[in-house]
Amino acid sequence: MSAADLGVVVAALLTLAVFSFLYRDNPFYRFAESLLVGVSAGYYVVHYFDAGVVRKFWVPVVQQGQLWLLPGGVLGLLMLARLHPRGQWISRFAIAFYVAAWSGYLIPSVLQERILRQVAGTFLPAAGTTSVGALLAAVLVLLGVAAILVYFYFSAEHRGLLGAASRVGILFLMVGFGASFGYTVMGRLSLLIGRFQFLLQDLPASLRHISH
Amino acid sequence: MARGAWSARLAQGDRRILFLAVAATVAFPLLWPLNLPIRVSREARAFHAEIEGVEPGRVILLSFDYEPDTMAELDPMSLAVLRHAFRRGVRVLVMTTYAGGVGIAERVLAQAAAENGRTYGTDYAFLGYNPDFSATILRMGESLRGAYPTDHYGHPTGELSLLQGVDRYADIPLVVTISSSALSEYWVIWAGGKYHARIVAGNTAIQAVLIYPFLQTGQLAGMLGGLKGAAEYERLIGRDGAGVRGMDAQSLAHFLIVLFILLGNLGFLLQRRAARAREASP
């Protein structure tokens, strides 16, 4: 029996252990889930160490002499101070550095790509340059986006025109959530199909292999 | 009263029967395929045209932005993209933004490379995982070698023949993200927004529905959505795989769910009618 064939059998048993949750929460399921948490954390930490410490720091600094990476190492060490209750404040330097750097590049990028460009994409096209259908779709998108902005506007009571707009907004939101609903169902079923392909196609092949 | 009890039973259903129905509906077409025809969407055609438009010999970037939980939806896409690129003589630089994506990328890459007789280092390379996806994506816009001093196996990236003359998005005609999360959006925001990279995304169904706004503005040049998207792509490159094989089951299962929703709501309506009738005649 090859390691791969053995693997398929082990995988099948663990797959069934997870599926047993359908009956109810039980020790087989709990065992599988706890094992998953441990094994995946172990898998990650090896890659974290290899990618984050060895390849991103040790190799360039020690082997290639790229000394400008050293401050990163120092910040990383400050982070480790978290492990001691009295060192918590030292690690704040590393956290502040990390979170502020992210915040800094997030601001203009999000404003430009998620807001300005989306707003620009909502503007109506020039009359006569597109088909009637496309223009109608563009008008609906504009109406929908504007109404949703009104729906999530909290500085005024939703009466009169604002009330009407927000009622339109919620209708658009609901159709959008409906699309998400359909796609989520689709995704979950695809994952199940994947597991059934494994149990009904890969597993029998391996079992035949083993019995020969 | 009898009608009320009956409609209540209809509305509640027996979970075990529902579960069995799902299992049977999914298993049946996997064992006895129906081979239903597959229509290819506009978004998938756009995705395909992008890869088709890359000149042979040039290097594209493929990022495995997913973990084993969504393999079933995304593996068929990654495999099809690699097959397509390799067949056309396009070279591929592969990376992952999830530590859990390493094992997946290696497996899919090995399969596609072996099928097409491609060699490591010249036709393709695997950069592996890098911590901090946002800093990685941005850093690669400045210098690929800076972001990844070595490939996954420890070879200095500067020495890979694949990367001669390739060091930023400007040198890469296309970025492909196969993603189970908002990563596809972050590629748009950072690689696209700051560095003008051209991007196509393969997404899980759940994520796909969220990125239509980026398709309309052209921030994304093409998209594959869920297992159906993978099946469409397999049809476009003329090589069926797990995506096409799953479509019969997907079709039947969707009809089953719709049936459940209709029946459940029928029970709900009857129950409500019965309750109203009771209130009306005390």
Added chain:
Amino acid sequence: MKRTGPILLGFVVGMLMLVQFFTPNPWIAARYNNVLDWKQVVFGVTLILGVLSLLLHHGRRIRRRVAGWSYSGVTVAGLIVMILAGAVFGKERGPYPWLFAYVQSPMQSTLFALLAFYVASASYRAFRARSLHAGLLLAAGVIVMLGRVPLGEMIGFTVAGRFYSLATLSDLVLTVPNLAAKRGIMIGVGLGMTATAIKIILGIERTYLGKGA
């Protein structure tokens, strides 16, 4: 020092990363590259810390013999075996990739496959058109579900030689009302993200630094 130091550092780094977006100045670009590199190293350490705290959490549970401690034992054992496998045999061959392929992968993918069953039972037992809104949601969901699979694509009617299927209808739902909805939410959430980021750089928002900051 304990309070102002980190906030000052955050302000300087945050402003640098903000300004670099607008300028091609080479000095600023070089500092930007430095920050990105350092940030990756810091993040690498943070990830390892995360795993360490998982280990400590389960270690405590085992020592104190709290209810279900044996499952914590399973977790810790899995973690240690995996690290040893990677450290001793390497990440390319042997038990490390084997455990990933045949232990981690199948369980992780099955966990979410379970939900297909729950979606089905909830479809029957819980998803109700209890209001106009919920009804609209379900209707759109049904259209998309049917219109995005081969069987549904075959259902439709022909007008003047053109075939209009459920797929056409579902495309319409996705690219018009769905697009508007996602864009409306995207703009709102984008503003929220940006507001938080601005507050962080200016040192107004400090909760992320932990208690007493």
Added chain:
Amino acid sequence: MSDPAAAGWFQIERLPAAIATLLFAAVLFFFLRQARRGRPLFIRRIAGLEAVEEAVGRATEMGRPILYCAGLDPMEEVATVASINILGQVARKAGEYGTRLIMPNRDPIVMTVAQEVVRDAYAAVGRSDHYDSNDIYYTTQSQFGYAAAVCGVMLRERTATHFFIGHFYAEALVLAETGNSTGAIQIAGTDSDSQLPFFICACDYTLIGEELYAGSVYLSREPLLLGALKGQDAAKAVILAILVLGSLLGLFGVEAGRWLGGGGAP
């Protein structure tokens, strides 16, 4: 800034983003200051909050407990903070009516904070005697283990009102379905896009995304949150105006979209 000599310092195509950044920061700063100084800033009452109160009343009428879930995320997430603010309100009502409140937790820190908040809320309405810290307890870190534990409570304790408020993941479906099958009144509130549809179909009332944050700000009046909310509202009003203006120009053949700049695919 369009001076060619300054080209080395400023990328002109990024001008719109620069203006947006400065403008938004200024507006935000203004409202944060107003809020900190205690200026009365108006936000409308969120309809969902009335549903929250009604639902507590319903459990009281039936003489059965209330179940509260704050989602899966840790304390530092916005949705969790919002949930804890709403929990305070729920606990006050529950304290007033003397209705039992059960809250299984997935995060030990969230649990500790929730215990404090509920204890304070009961004390504020003079019903400290009703508070039982055993009703707010830790279950397990495991996602589905937590879901199973919560469903167990629904069936065993026959809870009449369920709150699912916070950030939820795939387990949302399991919770909402089981709760629905027991016939409980269910109120949800979350910012998780992919779980919202399930909550909307299986719950009696759902606070959608930003509504959840606004509801929490409405209740807590916390200046930092209030100021930010007002700043974002102002930005939304500006965006709305730009949308209308740009579309009108568009109809007359002026491509206003170019003025908003942006990189992206060439």
